[in-house]
Structures are given as structure tokens and as C-alpha cells.
Amino acid sequence: MTVNKLTASTSARGAPFYTPAQNPPAGTALDTGAEVPTLFTPIKLRDMTLQNRFIVSPMCTYSADDGHLTDWHLVHLGAFALRGAALTIVEATAVTPNGRISPEDSGLWQDSQIAPLKRIVDFVHSQGQKIGIQLAHAGRKASTLGPWHVTKGRHEVAGPDVGGWPDNLWAPSAIAWDEGYPTPHAMTVAQIQGLVQSFADAARRALQAGVDTIEIHAAHGYLLTEFLSPLTNQRTDAYGGSSFENRTRVLLDVVGAVRAAIPQGMPLLVRISASEWMAHDGGRPSWDLAESKRLALLLADAGVDLLDVSSGGNNPRQRIEVHPYYQADMAGEIRELLRRESKDMKIGAVGMISTAEMARSIVQEGGKLASCEQDGKIEVESGDGTKTRADLVLVARQFLREPEFVLKTAALLGVQVSGPVQYHRAPITKRRLRL
Template sequence: MSRPTGVTHRGSKTASLPAPGVPFYTPAQTPAPGTALHPDAADLPTLFTPYKIRGVELANRFVVAPMCMYSADEGHLTDFHVVHLGQFALHGAALTIVEATSVAPNGRISPEDSGLWQDSQIAPLKRVADYIHSQGHKIGIQLAHAGRKASTLGPWHVAKRGEHQYALESEGGWPNNTWSASSIPYAPDWVDPVAMTLDDIAELKAAFVASAKRAVAAGVDVIEIHGAHGYLMTQFLSPTTNKRTDQYGGPAFENRTRLLLEIAREVRAAIPDTMPLFLRISATEWLEDVEPKEPSWTVQDTIRLADLLPAAGIDLLDVSSGGNSRNQYIKMHTRYQIDLVPEIKKALRAQGSAAADTLKFGAVGSITTAELAKEVVQKGGSVEADLVLAARQFLREPEFVRRVAHQLGVPIRWANQYLRAQWKPDAKI
């Protein structure tokens, strides 16, 4: 059945044109929700200016960061994900990144996590992509492997059971088949991982490439490699977890970064040149102030790695932190992660790195207010990231983009179907 080309009323076509390129009818959002209505305004915050990276143009600088939802069916996205992820685009987020999506069955964080290790997982992902595209916005996906932190239970299951976090085989888990750089468990009450062989590493790299190709087939616009939060890439990067003696480990920085850089290069070669490739990193393990002191991954290591990323095909560094040790010590404050971005950028400029001009940055962490969201990406500001990534705040209020715009006094486009609900300019939101 062909898709209708418009909506008719008493035999005449109305101005309600269909969204292009999607297999269902919905009104075209022109311009996309969240787009500034006065793009040439002299006082328009950078936050509401378009942003182009490779062949992808975003309507604004808001990105919904990946968030595990523990709601996939054997790795397949479900109707839940269409609703959950689609709402952010409907309300104005320019880029929505699908949760950590495993490139292999044993790389899922939980049995209910998203996956892209087989072709049957393409169609449900495409359904989400089609909806987000129908709203005039872009979709990304975070490709991942959890390593020694795999085979865990969703957080509400742990709370109910009150026992160990890992999922038993009877609960759909694989506690005897988790991988890591070395056979070091995350904590005494977690499973003992298997140290990956060179054959396992070759299999992993091939899996990242195959998953990236499936993402392209599903219509995804941006791919992000997950190198953060104590998952497998972190486990190779960190000297606290990587005790290997081959070319992928040991004290040598070049060895511990080898796997990540190889995966980046191979994924870059497998995807269109117009597709941006992001990397999420834990810029520090937050172990510098923990006793007894031992080598760990630090901001200085991240700066050193950042210098190498553009040559490996990475376009944007998504700066997060922590997650590789229960012993981490964080001096918590609102900007504890945001401030890592200018620190890295300043160091790259100081050492004359070419990455200072070519590598883009995303900032994440505790971005809950309009003023902070504005400050993070404001041209000439103290952080000057390229994109602002938020996660839990979008769970609290999917209309975060609209609220920020209202509080900053920026008129933006609302979705056609929601126009009659727009706030009055003097409304207290």
C-alpha cells in the first residue's frame, strides 16, 4: 500500500505535507522541533544554533545520551524503545543516541540489553530510526561490550532480590562467559572474567565492524564507540585492569590503547565517510587520591589518547568519567565532569596538537538547568564544548529542550501536533 501524499479535506489537499522518507504518514515538521525561530538573532545562544559534523547537520546542540533501559528482547528493540526514544525527538532533541548496544551476546550489561550482533536486530532499530527521522532529527547508537561488567541484573531486580548483582544462567545470564583484558573481577562479589585470547580479540573487532554495518543498514546517522564506565574498552585502557603481557597490555600506553584505536580505525573504514564517529571515554578513573596508590587511567592519559583520535577516525570525544572501580573517589560538584572538557582542550592546544583544531567535544554530567546547558556550549565561554549531552534529565522531563528555550527566552519550533499547547511568553516554567 502506498503512503498518502497529504491530508485532504473536502477533496482539496491541505498544507499538511507528509514527513519524507518514512514508511508511514505523519506530518512533516518544518522546521524540526527545537529549531530556533529566529536563527539570525544577534543574542541567540550557541545552544540553539545548528551544528554540522561530517555529513550530519543537527538542528541544535542537544543530545540525549545513551541510557540502559533493560527492556530489549534478546537484543531486539521493542515498542518501548519507539516510545521512549521517539519522545525526545518529538520534543526537540537534535540527536538521540540509543543505549549501549552490544556487538556480541556476552557483551550485554544485562540479559535485557540492546544488541546488534545479528541481522534480525536491524528491523526494530530501523523502526526507531524512521520515527526519529520523521520528526526531522537524527539518531545515534552506542556500540559496546561490557566485558567483566556483563551478565548483571537490571537495577530493580537487584533491589528485589537483595543478593549478588550478576545474572545466573537460570536468569538468562552468562556468568561463566564474561570477557576482560585480564582475569580480574570487578569486585569480590562479581564473577571472574576470562582473559581474552588473541582469537577473542580478533572476533571482537570483527563484531564491532559487523554491528556498525548493521547500524548503517538501519538508517542510523551517528555511531559512538563505548570506551567508558569500566566496560571492556576501559578494562583494556586501564593499568588497574590490564595486566596482559602481549601487544594489547601491560604498562605500555601504546599496548593498552591498541585495541580501542584498532576498533576505531576498522569501524571508520566500514561506515560512510559522511557518518560521524564518536567515542565516549572515562577521562579519569578517579583513583588518583585512593590509597594504596597504584597506576590508573588519568586525565593525562586521556589527553595523550585524544591526540591520536582524529587519525583513527574519531570525530568527537564524549567526555565522561569513572566506573572501573568501586574504590573511585569523586569530589562531587555540579561541574565535576563538565570541567574535564576545557582541561583536555587546553592541554591539546598547549602541546600544539593537531587534535586541538580537529577533534570535537561533548560534555555530559549534571546538566539540569537552562543556564548550565547554555554555558557548556556557548561560543567563547569557559567550556566551549560542541554538544551538550544529558541523560537522566531527559527522563525527568522529556521536554527539557522546550523548557530550556523558554527560560532563555528563545522562541523555538514545537511539533505541529503540539502547537496549541505552547507556553505563553510570560509563563513561569
């Protein structure tokens, strides 16, 4: 460790470089009175305590080198931790080479990928913040080009000439994503069992890098989602078909394997698509909110500590009923069921969270919720305004627009929070935000 003798007593503990200790971490409410909104109160998931309810949602950036994270990721992810995000989750990280969405995606299928991740983990920890990683397999949506190489709004296949693997896609059934896309191979039972082991192995590598938590990606039409949906899983064995138990088997096996690979005190997260938005598809059964509620109860019993509720992504013909709370409302219904059934699994809401009032309203516990303005429209809670949709918010695009979203939210809500020590000359205040 590099030590500055003049300030050694205030250096961050355990960091392999000098930085002053962020004590308390940025984004910590300095006033603990009753007026502090739930958004800026601590929450505990097993042995991990977060000082506020903001999570940086995993965001693919298509900038890895053969699965290895780079300086880009250090700067990109470090910026959020520096500015008050209690938990930053590294983007979807493939557990096998053919599980990447693009050739430039993050991976954790080999030991050489541990050190670049650890470098980022060390920096986030030096800021007093927590870091997790999302483990994933892209299934039939793998081997596509990064978004700036394609026509906007399209998935386009990455061929062997650019490092792709269109002849080695996995799925529960041999059903292509769309016309013009490669037909994936229906996985064998041995491959399914190997996949479960790959998740566990990647989790162990993440532990070696020092992460605080792991999220399993079972959303957005990637491999584990494909197993959940009867539209994409038409197997006739123990892993599919019309049986809900069979279609959820792979995810529950993965959860069990990862839970067994990590310490008892480490929280485990799972992201799901609460609906694939295919109710319009001629009455064919599809994955919907009702099945997500059934799954949530199983995941709670399997040792999952937080369910990250997203939606869509499993079919190009989906019809999403978009409004500011279209996913948060589904998260709220699942949370209500869990509370009714006395399950302690926490709920995270994601999607279109772009204002201070919206973030506050989603997690606020008790009392009258403030109205929320979004795109010029005002939504006011009915009744006594005590409905809580989620326990934490996962924010993606707004962090890209405003890496300081946590600090700005605090200022707008009138909450005094700590900021980065090195930025003490430039505090974010409500007055300055209005200038």
C-alpha cells in the same frame, strides 16, 4: 507510504507512515540573530548537521527482548526527538551476546535485530531529527541483573536461570569486578581480533537500519575501558601492561574498523571515562585525565569526530570528587588541548546537566557567560567569562524528568524555537513555566 491527500504536500518525506513534516524540526531557533546562545546554533559533524547542541545521552533501560528493541524503545526514544533533541543516541548496544550488561539489554550481533532498530530510526527521521547508536561490550561487568531486580546501588550477577552467562565473561585480564563476582576469562588474541570484527559488523547492521552516526562505548568500566586502565589490564602481550600504546591498541583497532565500515561522511563518536578516580589507591598507576588527553589526540587523528567525556565506573572503590561541573571541567581541559594542537575533534560534556543556564554555560562561545544556579549555589565564570567547556551537551536523567527539556530551556533562555507541529495548541513559554 501512507498519504493523507489533504496534506500530502506537507507529509514527512521517506516515512513509512503519515506524519506532517516538521519543518523546521522542533528545537530549531527561529531567530538567527547575534543574541541566540551557542546552545541553539547549528553544528556540523562531517555530513551531519544538528540544529542545536542537545544530544540525548545513551541510557540503558533493560527492556529489550533477546537484544531486540521493543515498543518501549520506540516511545521512550521517540519522545525526545519529538520534543526537539537534535540527536538521540540509542542505549548501549552489545556487539556480541556476552557483551550485554543484562539479559534485557539491546544488541546488534544478528540481522534480526536490524528491523526493530529501523522502526525507531524511521520515526526519529520523520520528526526531522538525527539518531545514533552506541556500540558496546560490557566485559567483566556483563551478565548482571537489571536495577529493579537488585538492592539499590549494587551490581548483582544474572545466573543461567534468568538467561545470564556468568561463566562466559571477557576481560583483558582475569580480574573480577569485586568480591563475590565471577572471575572473567582473559581474552585470547583471537577473541580480541574477533571483538574488533564484531564492532565492525554491528556498525554495518546499524547502517542498514539507517542511523546517522555511531558511538563507540569506551567508558564506565566496560570492556574497552578495562583495556585502557593499568589496574584492569595486566596483560604482557601487545594489548596491555604498563605501555600506554598497548593499552590503547584495542580501542584504536575498533575505531579503525568502524571508521572503515561506515561512509566517509558519517561522523564517529567515542565515549571515554576521562578518569577512573583511583588516584588514592596507594599510588598505583591508573587511567587519569593526563592519559585521556594523550588518547584524545590519537582519536582525533584516527577519524573520531566527537569525544564524549564521562568518567568513572571501572572500580567499585573509586572516589569521585563530585560538583556540578566535575566532568564538564575535564571535557574543557581536553577541548583546550585539542584546540592548541589544531585538532578539529569536537567535545561533548555529560553529567549533572539539569538546568538551562548550566547547559548554556558549558557550550557558550565568546561573550560574558551568565551565572549558573545549581542546588542553590551560584557559579560565576572568572575573567571575561569566555571559557567554553564543550561543543555539545549530552543529557540523560534530565530528559527522563523532562522529555521537553530542549523546549523548556529555550523558553527559559528567551529563545524562540519551533515545536512539534501536532502540539501547536500548547506552546511552552517562559510565562507558563513560572505559573
